[in-house]
Amino acid sequence: MNILEKIVADKCKEVDLKKSIIPVSQLEKSGLLERTPISLADALQNSTTGIIAEHKRRSPSKSVINQSLNVQDVAEGYETAGACGMSVLTDGKYFGGSLDDLILARASANIPLLRKEFVIDEYQILEAKAYGADVILLIAAILSGKEIKTLSEFAKSLGLDVLLEVHDEEELQKSIMPSLDMLGVNNRNLKTFEVSLDTSKELAAKIPNDFVKVSESGISNVDAIKELRQFGYQGFLIGENFMKTENPGKYAAEFIKALES
Numbered sequence: 001m002n003i004l005e006k007i008v009a010d011k012c013k014e015v016d017l018k019k020s021i022i023p024v025s026q027l028e029k030s031g032l033l034e035r036t037p038i039s040l041a042d043a044l045q046n047s048t049t050g051i052i053a054e055h056k057r058r059s060p061s062k063s064v065i066n067q068s069l070n071v072q073d074v075a076e077g078y079e080t081a082g083a084c085g086m087s088v089l090t091d092g093k094y095f096g097g098s099l100d101d102l103i104l105a106r107a108s109a110n111i112p113l114l115r116k117e118f119v120i121d122e123y124q125i126l127e128a129k130a131y132g133a134d135v136i137l138l139i140a141a142i143l144s145g146k147e148i149k150t151l152s153e154f155a156k157s158l159g160l161d162v163l164l165e166v167h168d169e170e171e172l173q174k175s176i177m178p179s180l181d182m183l184g185v186n187n188r189n190l191k192t193f194e195v196s197l198d199t200s201k202e203l204a205a206k207i208p209n210d211f212v213k214v215s216e217s218g219i220s221n222v223d224a225i226k227e228l229r230q231f232g233y234q235g236f237l238i239g240e241n242f243m244k245t246e247n248p249g250k251y252a253a254e255f256i257k258a259l260e261s
């Protein structure tokens with residue numbers, strides 16, 4: 001089994017357990033689904049920088065990145081820095097995240113929040129909305145075209161934006177559908193962890209212009225963003241480069257200032 005298969009196998013068990021503890025009917029009755037989400041796609045289209053800054057404590061590829069930070073400080077720092085949106089990893093076993101992180105980020109920042117999760121079930125989308133997210137991620141490498149359609153249409157019915165992530169042309173071809181808002185190209189191969197920004201450059205022309213293009217992973221400097229913009233990218237998801245510093249918000253502010261100059 002590769003790491004992605006292991007994550008998905010664990011996720012299936014986790015979702016089944018959660019459904020038995022907090023059933024869908026309870027989530028629906030909670031009143032938590034009433035909030036009107038903020039669109040990340042709109043924010044990216046109206047932005048001059050397009051930074052989506054991530055909260056990421058650890059990862060399968062890098063092990064520990066930063067476990068000593070308070071998620072509320074990070075969220076506040078990212079908003080003050082001028083990030084367009086924030087990505088919050090909610091997987092516990094592999095990334096050290098949780099839904100509590102999402103709640104705390106929501107309480108501290110009024111920018112679009114992406115629930116960064118391995119979504120395989122509508123239940124996780126309901127959770128995303130209930131805990132304050134504005135956007136969900138769907139990963140083409142772990143879903144069929146039919147699943148992408150069902151899950152993205154469900155997210156849209158709740159008013160959430162959908163970011164669909166691909167890593168190659170085959171994943172892209174099975175995924176293009178009107179219920180997606182943003183198409184993200186992950187520069188990291190999630191099976192081998194190899195990272196190359198060429199992945200974004202090579203796939204750019206194959207992504208229809210109806211979608212906001214987002215480049216994800218391995219972005220560590222302003223010049224890389226300036227180059228990716230030439231390929232039509234409007235969003236840039238950055239995790240480790242911010243999170244490995246003592247003060248991600250302060251570092252993101254310097255990064256964004258440099259991007260604007």
Ligand SMILES: O=C(O)c1ccccc1NCC(=O)[C@H](O)[C@H](O)COP(=O)(O)O
Nearest residue numbers: 059060061190216217218219238239240
């Ligand atoms: O980051 C990993 O090691 C990883 C492994 C397996 C599945 C997903 C993984 N990462 C999720 C992401 O896509 C990144 O956190 C995100 O794009 C930011 O990447 P980076 O700026 O390189 O931290």
